[in-house]
Amino acid sequence: MAATGEVQRLPEEGDVVIATIKEVTGHGAYVTLDEYSNMTGFLHISEIATGWIRNVERYVRPKQKLVLKVIRVNKTRGEVDTSLKQVSSEERKSKLIEVKKNEKAAAFMGFVKSKLKLTDVQVAEIEDKILQKHDYVYDAFEAIARKGPDAIQNLDLAPEIKQAMEEESSKIQIPLVEVRGVMEISLKRPDGIEVIKNTLAGAESSKAGARSLVTYIGAPRYRIIVMAENFKVAEKTMNNTVEKMRSSIEKQHGTFNFSREESKKAHQQGQVA
Numbered sequence: 001m002a003a004t005g006e007v008q009r010l011p012e013e014g015d016v017v018i019a020t021i022k023e024v025t026g027h028g029a030y031v032t033l034d035e036y037s038n039m040t041g042f043l044h045i046s047e048i049a050t051g052w053i054r055n056v057e058r059y060v061r062p063k064q065k066l067v068l069k070v071i072r073v074n075k076t077r078g079e080v081d082t083s084l085k086q087v088s089s090e091e092r093k094s095k096l097i098e099v100k101k102n103e104k105a106a107a108f109m110g111f112v113k114s115k116l117k118l119t120d121v122q123v124a125e126i127e128d129k130i131l132q133k134h135d136y137v138y139d140a141f142e143a144i145a146r147k148g149p150d151a152i153q154n155l156d157l158a159p160e161i162k163q164a165m166e167e168e169s170s171k172i173q174i175p176l177v178e179v180r181g182v183m184e185i186s187l188k189r190p191d192g193i194e195v196i197k198n199t200l201a202g203a204e205s206s207k208a209g210a211r212s213l214v215t216y217i218g219a220p221r222y223r224i225i226v227m228a229e230n231f232k233v234a235e236k237t238m239n240n241t242v243e244k245m246r247s248s249i250e251k252q253h254g255t256f257n258f259s260r261e262e263s264k265k266a267h268q269q270g271q272v273a
Contacts, residue, residue: 029042050085105141183221
C-alpha cells in the first residue's frame with residue numbers, strides 16, 4: 001500500500017501484468033499486482049475463461065501467480081479490473097521472458113553493487129544508461145556473453161563497472177544451434193593428402209558469431225560441424241565454408257561431395273568467438 005501522501009502508481013488499460021491470487025470468491029478473485037506495490041485488483045469470473053464456470057477454484061487458486069491483462073482502470077478510486085482469458089499465448093510468453101530477464105538483471109546488478117560498493121542511486125544511474133541502448137538491463141549482460149566486452153563499449157560507464165559486468169556475464173549460458181554435414185574428398189596426386197589437410201584446416205574458424213570444426217571419419221569422409229547463435233548464421237557459415245572448400249579442391253582437379261546431416265540444438269557456456 002502506498003505511504004500517506006504518496007500517489008499510487010497505476011497500470012494502464014491494455015498492460016500485461018504479473019499478479020498473485022489473493023482471495024477467491026464466487027464472483028471471481030482478488031489479486032495483488034506484483035509490479036505495482038502489490039496493489040489489489042479484481043479478476044471477474046467472466047474474465048477467467050470462456051463459457052460457464054461452475055467453480056472458480058478449478059481455474060485459479062490462492063497464492064497462484066498469473067499473467068493478466070488490465071482491462072479497466074478507475075484512477076479516482078484506484079481500482080483495477082483484469083482478465084485472464086484476454087491474454088494471448090504470445091503475450092503470456094513475452095511477459096514471462098520479461099520477468100525472468102528482470103530477475104536475472106537484479107541478481108547481476110546486485111553483484112556489481114556489492115563488488116564496487118555502490119549505492120542504490122548509483123545502481124539506478126547505471127541501469128538508466130544501459131536502458132538507453134537496450135530494452136532490458138539483462139540484454140547488456142547477454143550481449144557481453146555473446147560478443148565480448150566490445151558489446152558495451154558504447155555505454156557511458158566507468159571501466160570498473162564494465163569489468164564487473166563482464167565478470168558477471170560469464171555466468172550466462174548462451175544457447176547454440178548446430179548444423180552438420182559430411183564431405184567426401186579425394187585428390188589423386190602425390191601431395192593430395194597434404195592439400196586436403198590444409199584445406200580442412202582452413203575450414204576451422206571462429207568468427208562472425210559462428211564456430212566451424214572438422215573431424216575425420218575415415219578416408220575419404222570428413223564431418224564438418226558449425227555452431228552458432230541461430231540457424232540462419234549457422235547455415236550461412238556452413239554454405240560459405242563448404243563452397244570455399246569445394247572450389248579449392250576442384251581447382252586442384254579433385255572430387256568433392258557434400259551431404260547434410262540432421263541439425264540440432266547445443267549449449268555452450270560463455271560467448272562464441
